[in-house]
Amino acid sequence: MKKLVTNWNNYPVVEADEITFEYGGELTYKLNGHPTIAHGNGRCYGDASLSESVISTLRFNKILSFDLNEGVVICQSGVLLSELLQIIVPHGWFLPVTPGTKFITIGGAVASDIHGKNHHVDGSFSRHMQWMNVLTGTGQTLTASRHENEDLFWATCGGMGLTGVILEVCFQLKKINTSYIRQKQIKAENLDEVMVLFAEHSDYTYSVAWIDCLKSGDQFGRSILMLGEHATAEELGTKKEKLSPKEKAILSVPFHFPSFVLNELSVKAFNAMYYAKNYRKIMDSIVHYDGFFYPLDSIMNWNRIYGRKGFVQYQFVLPLKESKEGLKNIIKRISKMGMGSFLAVLKLFGEQDDLISFPMEGYTLALDFPMRPGLAEFLDDLDEVVADYGGRIYLSKDARMKKEVFWDTYANAPQFKEILKKYDPDNRFVSELSKRLKLKD
Amino acid sequence: MSKNALILGATSDMALAIARKFGTQGYTLTLAARNLEKLQVIKADIEIRQRAKVEIARFDAMEIANHQEFYNQLPVKPDIVFCVFGFLGDQTKAQYDWKMCEEILVSNYVGAVSILNIIANDMEARKQGTIVGISSVAGERGRQSNYIYGSAKAGFTAYLSGLRNRLCKSGVHVLTVKPGFVKTRMLDGMKTPGPLTAQPQEVAEDIYNAVANKKNTIYTRGVWRLVMYTIKSIPEPIFKKMKL
Ligand SMILES: NC(=O)c1ccc[n+]([C@@H]2O[C@H](COP(=O)([O-])OP(=O)(O)OC[C@H]3O[C@@H](n4cnc5c(N)ncnc54)[C@H](OP(=O)(O)O)[C@@H]3O)[C@@H](O)[C@H]2O)c1
Numbered sequence: 135m136k137k138l139v140t141n142w143n144n145y146p147v148v149e150a151d152e153i154t155f156e157y158g159g160e161l162t163y164k165l166n167g168h169p170t171i172a173h174g175n176g177r178c179y180g181d182a183s184l185s186e187s188v189i190s191t192l193r194f195n196k197i198l199s200f201d202l203n204e205g206v207v208i209c210q211s212g213v214l215l216s217e218l219l220q221i222i223v224p225h226g227w228f229l230p231v232t233p234g235t236k237f238i239t240i241g242g243a244v245a246s247d248i249h250g251k252n253h254h255v256d257g258s259f260s261r262h263m264q265w266m267n268v269l270t271g272t273g274q275t276l277t278a279s280r281h282e283n284e285d286l287f288w289a290t291c292g293g294m295g296l297t298g299v300i301l302e303v304c305f306q307l308k309k310i311n312t313s314y315i316r317q318k319q320i321k322a323e324n325l326d327e328v329m330v331l332f333a334e335h336s337d338y339t340y341s342v343a344w345i346d347c348l349k350s351g352d353q354f355g356r357s358i359l360m361l362g363e364h365a366t367a368e369e370l371g372t373k374k375e376k377l378s379p380k381e382k383a384i385l386s387v388p389f390h391f392p393s394f395v396l397n398e399l400s401v402k403a404f405n406a407m408y409y410a411k412n413y414r415k416i417m418d419s420i421v422h423y424d425g426f427f428y429p430l431d432s433i434m435n436w437n438r439i440y441g442r443k444g445f446v447q448y449q450f451v452l453p454l455k456e457s458k459e460g461l462k463n464i465i466k467r468i469s470k471m472g473m474g475s476f477l478a479v480l481k482l483f484g485e486q487d488d489l490i491s492f493p494m495e496g497y498t499l500a501l502d503f504p505m506r507p508g509l510a511e512f513l514d515d516l517d518e519v520v521a522d523y524g525g526r527i528y529l530s531k532d533a534r535m536k537k538e539v540f541w542d543t544y545a546n547a548p549q550f551k552e553i554l555k556k557y558d559p560d561n562r563f564v565s566e567l568s569k570r571l572k573l574k575d
Numbered sequence: 576m577s578k579n580a581l582i583l584g585a586t587s588d589m590a591l592a593i594a595r596k597f598g599t600q601g602y603t604l605t606l607a608a609r610n611l612e613k614l615q616v617i618k619a620d621i622e623i624r625q626r627a628k629v630e631i632a633r634f635d636a637m638e639i640a641n642h643q644e645f646y647n648q649l650p651v652k653p654d655i656v657f658c659v660f661g662f663l664g665d666q667t668k669a670q671y672d673w674k675m676c677e678e679i680l681v682s683n684y685v686g687a688v689s690i691l692n693i694i695a696n697d698m699e700a701r702k703q704g705t706i707v708g709i710s711s712v713a714g715e716r717g718r719q720s721n722y723i724y725g726s727a728k729a730g731f732t733a734y735l736s737g738l739r740n741r742l743c744k745s746g747v748h749v750l751t752v753k754p755g756f757v758k759t760r761m762l763d764g765m766k767t768p769g770p771l772t773a774q775p776q777e778v779a780e781d782i783y784n785a786v787a788n789k790k791n792t793i794y795t796r797g798v799w800r801l802v803m804y805t806i807k808s809i810p811e812p813i814f815k816k817m818k819l
Pocket residue numbers: 583584585586587588589590608609610634635636637658659660661662663682709710711712753754755756757758759760761762
């Protein structure tokens with residue numbers, strides 16, 4: 135049966151057949167020869183998991199093993215991070231890497247090779263993986279790791295599902311003593327200052343900044359840097375339960391807002407934070423991990439505030455050397471156009487040398503653009519600028535980049551394509567993204 | 576000692592929700608189904624998430640000759656049994672193809688009678704126990720779109736009611752569950768009205784409460800009692816001409 139399938143930003147929307155499955159063997163005979171792609175919880179911002187036929191992994195969601203002493207988990211790819219947290223946190227374990235939402239699947243985490251606020255210390259998700267099973271385009275289910283079918287492993291981490299369907303995944307968790315974070319917030323007057331602060335605090339496990347892209351002059355790039363460490367039992371004191379997961383959807387955005395409401399809302403939120411709560415230069419606090427990592431998860435369906443037309447997320451990274459000049463240039467363009475969300479997320483990545491994953495050492499900036507006329511041209515220009523600085527764009531947030539930009543900026547793209555050819559010679563796994571970027575032919 | 580729950584047809588979404596609910600409440604679980612590969616995975620998952628003790632066993636409702644043997648070999652006899660298996664089948668096909676028709680009748684009715692006869696006798700002898708049968712609102716009135724399935728469920732509902740009548744003297748509780756629409760694999764690809772459609776977890780909650788309160792028959796969601804009352808009150812001369 136055809137149904138409408140889209141991702142978190144409501145753009146694009148495709149009509150697709152949906153296949154569901156509960157165990158790997160079932161999938162082999164359900165694949166009907168139509169080009170298809172795995173689809174998790176639909177939290178990416180693009181077309182990577184859209185195709186004329188999609189394989190929903192949401193029923194393939196069992197946890198197969200959890201070693202309480204070693205913190206090693208084996209689970210099926212449809213398990214959500216939110217479900218894992220409920221199980222692992224009470225035993226003193228945490229996700230090794232987490233993005234800004236817990237409502238993604240493990241399969242999605244692998245396919246996007248997700249990064250988090252600790253990238254400069256812990257790398258991306260793949261660094262913590264031991265092995266996985268992949269149903270490849272040849273119809274075989276193969277185990278892939280750093281020692282076995284290595285090429286498949288590296289092309290699947292960050293490979294946007296194009297090697298096949300990720301089935302079981304084994305990975306290492308991170309030990310914690312409490313479910314709280316010792317947080318430090320530092321107010322930075324401008325971009326120069328926040329970049330100095332990032333460098334000075336690089337020994338913090340978690341760091342990220344909210345940056346205002348609209349201010350000019352002395353306040354150009356004013357931001358709030360947020361740093362965090364897992365709190366120890368002593369730091370927590372006796373007030374709180376030490377290891378409690380929590381998961382409450384507090385608010386829900388019930389309908390699609392008209393787009394103009396958005397900027398006003400986020401401006402208010404940021405100003406409130408910048409001027410009121412953060413009235414001091416440095417603020418220290420102990421906060422629950424849920425609020426620290428997943429501030430937007432408490433507002434169910436926050437994506438709807440962008441209205442029915444949807445929005446585009448734009449996330450790029452620039453090499454460290456070029457970051458300062460590049461960020462200035464790009465933020466100026468955004469503020470001049472007045473069409474970006476004025477609030478963006480800034481983060482300093484550490485080194486990464488995977489085959490096709492997004493991160494590289496340098497600064498990454500992520501922001502939302504509500505859909506509107508002229509946006510496509512503007513972002514095409516921005517792509518050129520990013521490419522000229524030697525940067526690149528995150529595929530999990532992309533629905534529009536031109537293929538030339540991709541092939542220019544992902545140095546290992548030819549090698550990636552070769553591996554795809556080996557494991558999917560008949561192009562059974564095809565997405566809107568792979569068509570757009572000419573990754574399969 | 577903790578109580579034991581036997582779940583027949585344990586690989587369905589509804590059964591899984593029931594297993595999680597009763598597992599969380601401290602029951603040890605015996606999960607029985609025809610697909611052992613699926614059962615292994617479900618066992619691991621429930622042991623990790625609910626920290627419940629889980630045994631698994633192979634059970635096929637259609638293999639009636641093996642039912643006695645299946646029950647004899649269970650290491651612990653259940654305090655509560657859930658008869659969850661069922662098969663919607665293809666109504667149109669069943670009208671012409673006896674194999675399909677028989678599969679529907681056996682999976683929803685004959686097979687259930689066969690295994691519950693055995694369990695009922697044991698519980699009656701032990702003078703304790705609870706039997707939960709998952710029937711369906713489809714058994715309340717035959718409609719052209721699924722009357723073969725519906726008639727099997729009607730038979731099952733009548734069977735459970737008779738069983739309750741017989742076993743109440745022995746202190747055995749029999750609960751008939753009549754789900755309306757439940758968002759499970761059975762309804763894959765079907766569009767059903769939101770307010771009338773329950774999540775499997777809701778059904779499990781309803782069943783848990785009904786077991787605790789020794790209810791005889793429940794509808795889940797509860798509005799289905801009203802819906803079915805209305806449907807049953809349509810006079811046959813009108814009903815037979817309706818497109819249902
Ligand atoms: N979903 C609804 O809207 C709805 C409404 C009213 C009543 N019900 C009833 O609720 C019960 C649970 O159904 P569900 O919705 O969870 O559907 P389901 O996912 O299709 O489950 C049916 C289950 O029955 C099992 N089964 C079928 N034939 C069997 C056999 N011969 N031996 C052993 N097991 C067999 C299946 O096993 P496999 O996993 O091996 O296939 C499957 O686990 C059924 O009795 C159904 O009639 C459902």
